[in-house]
Amino acid sequence: MTSTRFGFEIEHAGPTSRARTGRLTTPHGEVETPAFMVVGTQAAVKGVAPWELRELGAQIVLANTYHLYLRPGADLVAQLGGLHRFMGWDGPLITDSGGYQVFSLGFGLEHGVGKLVGTFPDEARPPGQRARARGQPARLTKVDENGVDFTSHIDGSTHRLTAEDSIRVQEQLGADIILAFDEPTSPLHDERYTAQALGRTHRWVRRSLEARSRSDQALFGIVQGGAFEALRRESAEYIGGLPFDGFAIGGSLGKSKADMHAVLDWTILALAAERPRHLLGIGEPEDLFACIERGIDLFDCVAPTPFARHGVLYTQHGKLNITNAVYRADGSPVEADCPCYTCTNFTRAYLRHLLLANELLAYTLLSIHNLHLVVNLVKAIRDSLRGGDYVEFKREWLSRYAAAGPASGPPAPESEALSPDPSSL
Amino acid sequence: MTSTRFGFEIEHAGPTSRARTGRLTTPHGEVETPAFMVVGTQAAVKGVAPWELRELGAQIVLANTYHLYLRPGADLVAQLGGLHRFMGWDGPLITDSGGYQVFSLGFGLEHGVGKLVGTFPDEARPPGQRARARGQPARLTKVDENGVDFTSHIDGSTHRLTAEDSIRVQEQLGADIILAFDEPTSPLHDERYTAQALGRTHRWVRRSLEARSRSDQALFGIVQGGAFEALRRESAEYIGGLPFDGFAIGGSLGKSKADMHAVLDWTILALAAERPRHLLGIGEPEDLFACIERGIDLFDCVAPTPFARHGVLYTQHGKLNITNAVYRADGSPVEADCPCYTCTNFTRAYLRHLLLANELLAYTLLSIHNLHLVVNLVKAIRDSLRGGDYVEFKREWLSRYAAAGPASGPPAPESEALSPDPSSL
Numbered sequence: 100m101t102s103t104r105f106g107f108e109i110e111h112a113g114p115t116s117r118a119r120t121g122r123l124t125t126p127h128g129e130v131e132t133p134a135f136m137v138v139g140t141q142a143a144v145k146g147v148a149p150w151e152l153r154e155l156g157a158q159i160v161l162a163n164t165y166h167l168y169l170r171p172g173a174d175l176v177a178q179l180g181g182l183h184r185f186m187g188w189d190g191p192l193i194t195d196s197g198g199y200q201v202f203s204l205g206f207g208l209e210h211g212v213g214k215l216v217g218t219f220p221d222e223a224r225p226p227g228q229r230a231r232a233r234g235q236p237a238r239l240t241k242v243d244e245n246g247v248d249f250t251s252h253i254d255g256s257t258h259r260l261t262a263e264d265s266i267r268v269q270e271q272l273g274a275d276i277i278l279a280f281d282e283p284t285s286p287l288h289d290e291r292y293t294a295q296a297l298g299r300t301h302r303w304v305r306r307s308l309e310a311r312s313r314s315d316q317a318l319f320g321i322v323q324g325g326a327f328e329a330l331r332r333e334s335a336e337y338i339g340g341l342p343f344d345g346f347a348i349g350g351s352l353g354k355s356k357a358d359m360h361a362v363l364d365w366t367i368l369a370l371a372a373e374r375p376r377h378l379l380g381i382g383e384p385e386d387l388f389a390c391i392e393r394g395i396d397l398f399d400c401v402a403p404t405p406f407a408r409h410g411v412l413y414t415q416h417g418k419l420n421i422t423n424a425v426y427r428a429d430g431s432p433v434e435a436d437c438p439c440y441t442c443t444n445f446t447r448a449y450l451r452h453l454l455l456a457n458e459l460l461a462y463t464l465l466s467i468h469n470l471h472l473v474v475n476l477v478k479a480i481r482d483s484l485r486g487g488d489y490v491e492f493k494r495e496w497l498s499r500y501a502a503a504g505p506a507s508g509p510p511a512p513e514s515e516a517l518s519p520d521p522s523s524l
Numbered sequence: 525m526t527s528t529r530f531g532f533e534i535e536h537a538g539p540t541s542r543a544r545t546g547r548l549t550t551p552h553g554e555v556e557t558p559a560f561m562v563v564g565t566q567a568a569v570k571g572v573a574p575w576e577l578r579e580l581g582a583q584i585v586l587a588n589t590y591h592l593y594l595r596p597g598a599d600l601v602a603q604l605g606g607l608h609r610f611m612g613w614d615g616p617l618i619t620d621s622g623g624y625q626v627f628s629l630g631f632g633l634e635h636g637v638g639k640l641v642g643t644f645p646d647e648a649r650p651p652g653q654r655a656r657a658r659g660q661p662a663r664l665t666k667v668d669e670n671g672v673d674f675t676s677h678i679d680g681s682t683h684r685l686t687a688e689d690s691i692r693v694q695e696q697l698g699a700d701i702i703l704a705f706d707e708p709t710s711p712l713h714d715e716r717y718t719a720q721a722l723g724r725t726h727r728w729v730r731r732s733l734e735a736r737s738r739s740d741q742a743l744f745g746i747v748q749g750g751a752f753e754a755l756r757r758e759s760a761e762y763i764g765g766l767p768f769d770g771f772a773i774g775g776s777l778g779k780s781k782a783d784m785h786a787v788l789d790w791t792i793l794a795l796a797a798e799r800p801r802h803l804l805g806i807g808e809p810e811d812l813f814a815c816i817e818r819g820i821d822l823f824d825c826v827a828p829t830p831f832a833r834h835g836v837l838y839t840q841h842g843k844l845n846i847t848n849a850v851y852r853a854d855g856s857p858v859e860a861d862c863p864c865y866t867c868t869n870f871t872r873a874y875l876r877h878l879l880l881a882n883e884l885l886a887y888t889l890l891s892i893h894n895l896h897l898v899v900n901l902v903k904a905i906r907d908s909l910r911g912g913d914y915v916e917f918k919r920e921w922l923s924r925y926a927a928a929g930p931a932s933g934p935p936a937p938e939s940e941a942l943s944p945d946p947s948s949l
Contacts, residue, residue: 449604459887463888
């Protein structure tokens with residue numbers, strides 16, 4: 100069974116790369132691709148209301164099944180009319196399978212790694228996250244052939260999640276796109292373990308296909324296999340051969356951007372070109388170009404909002420840290436030609452003041468800017484692909500962005516699940 | 525000197541009470557009175573952006589001189605074009621003198637009292653405030669004839685504020701209305717001390733008049749004298765005889781609502797009817813009717829936003845605490861016929877979820893509702909005074925509101941200065 104209310108139409112495919120533009124059709128509206136999905140972990144984008152999301156150009160929101168399963172519970176969301184009504188967002192929604200959070204809250208916290216080796220060095224984390232990570236029990240998950248036992252990060256209660264459970268919960272939540280249940284692996288897993296996990300993932304995604312009962316939701320398969328070429332190729336062949344409405348690429352993407360690009364090169368061609376492809380958890384500005392060129396249509400990345408709450412702002416000239424003393428009396432906006440609400444109304448000096456004074460409004464205004472930039476960078480890439488001037492646009496954008504050097508702020512927390520914000524403790 | 529760019533026109537004065545409607549004219553627009561001023565302590569209303577303030581009907585915002593003097597500094601605000609441009613609010617603004625915060629952070633925290641005895645019982649405070657109050661040094665202020673030495677609550681640095689300093693700082697900030705420098709007293713001060721403080725206040729407000737140099741700001745005098753009839757009458761006569769553009773009534777208002785009403789009855793008639801009257805720091809729904817009837821035109825009260833952040837919501841049927849388990853699956857809005865953004869888009873169950881999940885959006889949405897209710901209650905009172913059906917409106921409103929009994933939540937923190945919100949620690 101594939102969804103009867105979901106469609107994907109490719110509008111433009113570039114002659115010199117695998118980049119393409121297209122249009123997803125869902126029961127809650129269309130999504131122009133490539134698209135950046137905004138992350139609303141607990142059925143809310145942190146500090147940003149739905150009207151502001153519309154205003155800044157967001158097309159689709161990703162919510163986390165793991166979090167909503169634990170709190171407030173998928174049955175409650177269903178009882179209240181489903182996730183769209185619950186969170187006041189009537190546009191397209193996607194939920195993940197819960198697998199990433201279940202496993203990353205176990206293994207990831209234990210070993211301090213995320214999707215790329217080194218993205219979770221404990222010393223580099225903002226202090227709040229460090230304390231939290233260290234305070235976690237050593238082992239929160241236990242996997243077997245049928246599913247995974249895990250411990251709630253909220254209250255320590257124990258739970259079990261199987262492929263069938265994940266699909267049932269996602270059907271209760273009622274997003275337009277749902278994901279098959281998988282076991283993501285980290286860059287610290289060796290090839291042998293990654294192969295075992297991949298075997299489970301393949302059996303679980305097939306069970307996910309069989310478990311689905313709603314025809315108004317698209318179901319995406321997930322390619323795993325870590326940074327191991329043979330496993331990634333095997334997984335893409337297997338998943339690509341199943342009747343999913345689209346495909347996600349998840350799990351460890353290696354030790355570098357080059358590894359990530361290689362993973363895409365090994366997998367993309369096995370995933371039918373006429374179905375959409377989603378790269379899970381990636382979306383830094385510099386990644387978007389390279390991944391779109393390799394055939395990715397959909398991105399989700401939590402980074403813009405935790406970055407914002409720590410004062411790290413994206414600009415076309417690289418990142419800036421608004422808490423820096425150099426901005427104390429700076430009467431210019433974060434970015435001169437940015438049309439977002441924050442940049443058209445407030446100065447760097449004011450935003451710095453708000454953040455240093457722990458004003459809630461800081462988190463909202465800074466998050467609006469970061470989300471606006473990333474969402475509209477992907478839109479600009481889309482437009483340049485349609486207009487035929489992608490290569491020039493990319494060259495200009497990346498030369499401006501890279502010229503600024505590395506970010507002056509703390510690194511982006513890789514997953515919101517693992518990065519409590521300063522105001523939610 | 526009185527302001528040349530400030531006007532107050534009384535439109536309607538009721539035949540059966542001292543209630544009246546009017547119109548303040550300021551360089552940044554008009555304010556219809558009676559009006560509820562929204563408090564933006566640190567040049568921001570906590571969690572609510574200027575566009576949302578406009579949307580919910582706010583006419584005028586009050587910012588705190590004490591806080592802005594300490595951070596980011598009035599010179600910086602002036603350098604950046606003044607408070608309106610700094611905070612992105614182009615409507616009318618008022619700043620207080622700084623006196624209330626200077627003294628309340630000393631004496632108030634030391635003795636656990638605010639404007640009314642019993643409003644600050646330590647046991648009744650939310651835990652965050654309790655810890656903070658207890659952690660304060662025993663004595664933060666030292667007053668003499670010329671001014672007051674105080675210690676910053678931010679970094680422990682020492683400062684001195686005089687009448688001339690307060691006016692200079694407020695002129696740098698550049699609000700439309702500024703307040704004369706005073707020494708407020710608490711309900712725990714005896715008559716002898718209150719009389720001494722009143723003497724200083726009278727000398728300080730006269731010095732404030734002499735110190736002012738801008739003709740585009742209105743300067744309001746402040747009546748003090750605690751809950752002592754002779755002192756309040758003396759103060760109203762004295763302040764009422766000086767060429768202020770308007771009058772504020774500050775300091776301790778006694779031990780009960782009846783005491784507060786008595787203070788108004790002792791003072792209002794000595795304050796020229798043709799100038800606006802501002803009751804400082806009061807604005808609970810049930811207080812608005814009684815104080816407007818006694819001739820008050822302007823209110824400011826911080827309570828709606830800290831109440832909101834603790835989950836306590838105003839409704840026409842009394843307060844409700846959204847964290848209560850009874851709202852777990854409640855699919856209705858906070859208030860059925862409320863036209864605010866929060867009530868037209870979100871359910872009680874969702875708002876409860878956001879608050880329990882420590883989602884930043886909770887603070888914004890709940891604050892919008894509380895501010896909307898109070899601002900628009902005062903608007904409805906204004907309309908009923910104009911329309912001649914005030915008595916009926918009041919009877920109906922208060923019978924609905926009182927029937928619900930006391931609030932189920934924690935008491936309202938009396939001053940934002942003394943009530944760090946859970947998300948700003």
